[in-house]
Amino acid sequence: MVPVLEGCDRISSSNKNVVKKDLTRILKNKELKCSSDTNQEIETFRHHWKKNPGRYSELDLKDRWKNVQLTLYTDEFLFINESQDSLFVPAGGECILKLEEEFCGDVLRFYATSLSKGTSELLGEGELQIFLDDKKIFEQNLKPQKLEWNPYILPLEFKNVGNLKTIVKTDLQNPEIWNQTERNKEKNCNSDVFLKIRWSSKTGAGLFLGSPYILEKRNVEKKNVILIVIDALRQDSLSSGGSPFPTTPILDSFSKDSIIFKKTIANGNWTKPSMISFFTSEIASNLGLGNAWFYTSAQQRKIFYSKKPFTLPNAFRKEGYFTESIMNNVFLMDYTSVGVDLGFHKIQQVGKDNLDTEELVSRAETFFRDHKEDLFFYI
Structure with a gap:
């Protein structure tokens, strides 16, 4: 017997850029091998x-700092912190990935920043080089003038390095890059090629590659997922939820063609436990966090991670999605001693309460422009 669901449309397929290799997540099975004693080097x-x-990352303790959630304070006026799930490559280090499948047409995307050793300066200088076997396909001298994540797109193809410098940086959706990679799919690509990422610095600066992943164009039935969360908004404050005033005309219009859940229950009595439950499908107290305190103690975080919760961002990453949150919620970041890491590739947090809305909208618009061809989960 075949069940027939009336009123349900089949999900149509479309071509999207899907995460083929999530580099920080393949460290655990040694598919990506990185040299250097990162546990010792991170102390500097x-x-x-x-x-x-x-x-x-599920790495052994001796290797745990190969994967770093690094947060940069990029705007002191708007209190903006940008956090990335990163590879840490100390000076003289190298990461090697064997490309066992056909890779022509694939693209390596990452962000990069470098930090100096010691306490005199935050910014470091060094040379980033990327090879396919022994053929150099990319080189960049990193000498940041401020704390920031610099974006790069690198088509995985055997090409002269001089031509690459003009197209790999800044525009994340440069159509010429994707047109080139589509054309290169017609070429014969060898498998069993080694992708090598090398970092050198005379001053011992460390390289952090934020959200490094390989994309491939694929026809999929999966859809992009967008979550818009308005903290502490009562349903009866919405016009469509019972408010006698026209408070939310756009949401009212949207709700006319939407599924609305009216019998909903909050699993926490304030933001932190509610958000934790939202992203884990667990009551926060079941994960060791409780409901009572603003701060999250080291012991509470230890219990939380020991439970190995299967979070929403991790579920999407497992299915080839790029995941990002642009928000003003400190409970989604570990370093704050308030929140926990939930597994996003990238988080942008705007902390200036009175000026955050315009900045959040602007950054959301940039995200949709940069990732319009990608498979993504965004909140």
């Missing part, structure tokens, strides 16, 4: 305290 960057080891 103690001055930059907004960092923690990747909570979902």
Whole structure:
């Protein structure tokens, strides 16, 4: 017997850029091998305290700092923190990935920043080089003038390095990049090629590659998922939820063609436990966090991560989605001693209460422009 669901439309397929290799997540099975004693080297960057080891890398303790959740304070006026799930590559280090499948047409996307050793300066200088086997396909001298994540797109193809410098940076949706990679799919691509990422710095600066992943164009039935969360908004404050005033005309219009859940229950009595439950499908107290305190103690975080919760961002990452949150909620970040890491590739947090709305909308618009061809989960 075949069940027939009336009124349900089949999900149509479309071509999207899907995460093929999530580099921080393939460290655990040695698919991506990175040299250097990162546990020792990370001690030289103690001055930059907004960092923690990747909570979902499943690495051995001796290797846990190969994956770092690094947060940069990028705007002192709007109190903006930008956090990335990163690879940490100390000076003289190298990461190697064997590309066992056809890779022509694939693209390596990442953000990069470098930090100096010691306490005199935060910014470091060095040379980033990327190879396919022994063929250099990318090089960039990193000498940041301020704390920031610099974006790069790198088509995985055997090409002269001089031509690459003009197209790999800044525009995340440069159509010429994708047109080139589509054309290169017609070429014969060898498998069993090694992708090599090398970092050198005369001053011992450390490289942090934020959200490094390989994308491939694929026809999928999966859809992008967008969550818009308005904290502490009562349903009866919405016009469609019972308010006698026209408070939310756009949401009212949207709700006419939407599924509305009216018998909903909050699993926490304030923001932190509610958000934790929202992203884990568990009551916060079941994960060791409780409901009572604003701050999250080291013991509470230890219990939370020991439970190995299967979070919503991790579920999407497992299915090839790029995941990002742009918000003003400190409870989604580990370094704050308030929240916990939930597994996003990237988080942008705007802390200036009175000026956050316009900035959040602007950054959301940038996200949709940069990732319009991608498979993504966004909140």
